[in-house]
Amino acid sequence: LFREWFSNIARSHKQSTLILAAELDGIVCGYIALEPMAIFGNALWWKDSLNAVAADARGQGVYHALVLAAFEYAREHDAAGLLTKTQASTQRVINTWLHLGGDILESAATLHWTA
Numbered sequence: 001l002f003r004e005w006f007s008n009i010a011r012s013h014k015q016s017t018l019i020l021a022a023e024l025d026g027i028v029c030g031y032i033a034l035e036p037m038a039i040f041g042n043a044l045w046w047k048d049s050l051n052a053v054a055a056d057a058r059g060q061g062v063y064h065a066l067v068l069a070a071f072e073y074a075r076e077h078d079a080a081g082l083l084t085k086t087q088a089s090t091q092r093v094i095n096t097w098l099h100l101g102g103d104i105l106e107s108a109a110t111l112h113w114t115a
Helices: 002-016 062-076 091-099
Strands: 018-024 027-036 045-053 081-084
Touching (some): 002 027, 062 081
Parallel strands (some): 045 081
Antiparallel strands (some): 018 027
């Protein structure tokens, strides 16, 4: 499902989206999609629009490695910064960004209704 989701992102944004993939033992086990945002002032920022790590690959540093690769790509392309959005309950994502020097810019609650 995530592979299809990422493929659809890549097709819909054509050449503006970069998708980095991670492998463990030769098997793709994680993705991160990067997209440039609209120019703000004179600065170009990138965003992590979607990321996923396979359940059996979690806790092995896959997401950490993907974020480091994303930071490097942003630096190489003169980005002013890189943003990600996640839910407050996604502690692995939050902790990874905080340990890599990221800052929390805003906090929001996501409300869901189900029948």
